[in-house]
Amino acid sequence: MELDDLRRQWQQPEPAAPPLNQADLNRLLAPRSDGLVERMRRNARLETVFVVLVAVAVPPLIGFADNFLLRAEAVSLFLLSLVLLAYYYRKLKMLRLMTRLDGHVLGNLRRLCAGLRSMLRFNYRLTLAMAPATLLLMYEYVVGQELARPGGVRTAMLIGLGTAFLAAGLLLQWAVAATTRRYLQYLYGQHLDRLEASLRELAEPAPTPAN
């Protein structure tokens, strides 16, 4: 029994499929949301809306801030939102490319693997950067309050608090790194592993004939 036997049967004309009516077409073409890329696109759009809201809401606060450091903090937040906007623009563009499936299979696998890999790497780095950035903003706020204090700056308190923030930051960073890695692996890692295995298999070159 060989594949050729099956091929002979495979090529026999099949019973005609029932014609598709309008209801069938509507059902078949209804947007679906359980795909990985679709889900990533939907999440990225929601996050973009949130970042746009922050980017729009923060500039007026810069004007209202009553001291330099609060203003600096608002500026930092605004700059951070601009960086995030650039990131989401790039991410949405990449996700759009990942939904184009009319190229050959090898090219599509390469694009998907590269896109997913780069997205996961960026997500991981961004998440890691968020914890120290938040702590820094908090510490910046405390320093601002201290500088504005009529009684003068309590240097020892600031150093102690800075050390506590640093220790908390290191601990947090370790926890965030471990959790994020596991979470991303759970969400996307299995898909990426499967795609990369397929890519390796298809991209493997044919052996050159021996001389």
Add this chain to the structure above:
Amino acid sequence: MPAAAPSADFVAALREYQPLLRRVARLYCQDADDRQDLFQEMVLQLWRAWPRYVPQPNAKLSTWLYRIALNVAISNLRQRTRRPAPTALDAEALAVAQTADSDFDADDRAVLYRAIGRLSEVDKAFVLLYLEDRPYEEMADILGITQNNVRVKMHRVQEKLRSLLVPAA
């Protein structure tokens, strides 16, 4: 509901090539629900890509369709049905082209299908294109590899299938 009504040429193409898409789905999914799900996903992706399709004198529409169908099947990024793979194919899969062929009965077919089911997604693409009787040139165009590579890999897939069939024979 879809964003826009499908064009008449898309509907005509879908009617003509629906069996092709169903055959791809049948080879990749043994479970009926998964098969319908994959078929629906292929149709949806085809519809999304349709505005970009430009008929060319030397390119067949079927080649373009095979690319989309196989891309969807291989890179199926959906949450897969979490149930164990069936050990036997259901009636629909086994009913494939059950024409008179005395020396190739349903049991043999089931064994062969089971062996195909154990191949990787990429190997299944080779099997599908072989069963569809696509020439090496078109296979290379669909898969994005050289004809020589297609020939070598096709040979390996057949060897693999033979080795999978040996213990069951």
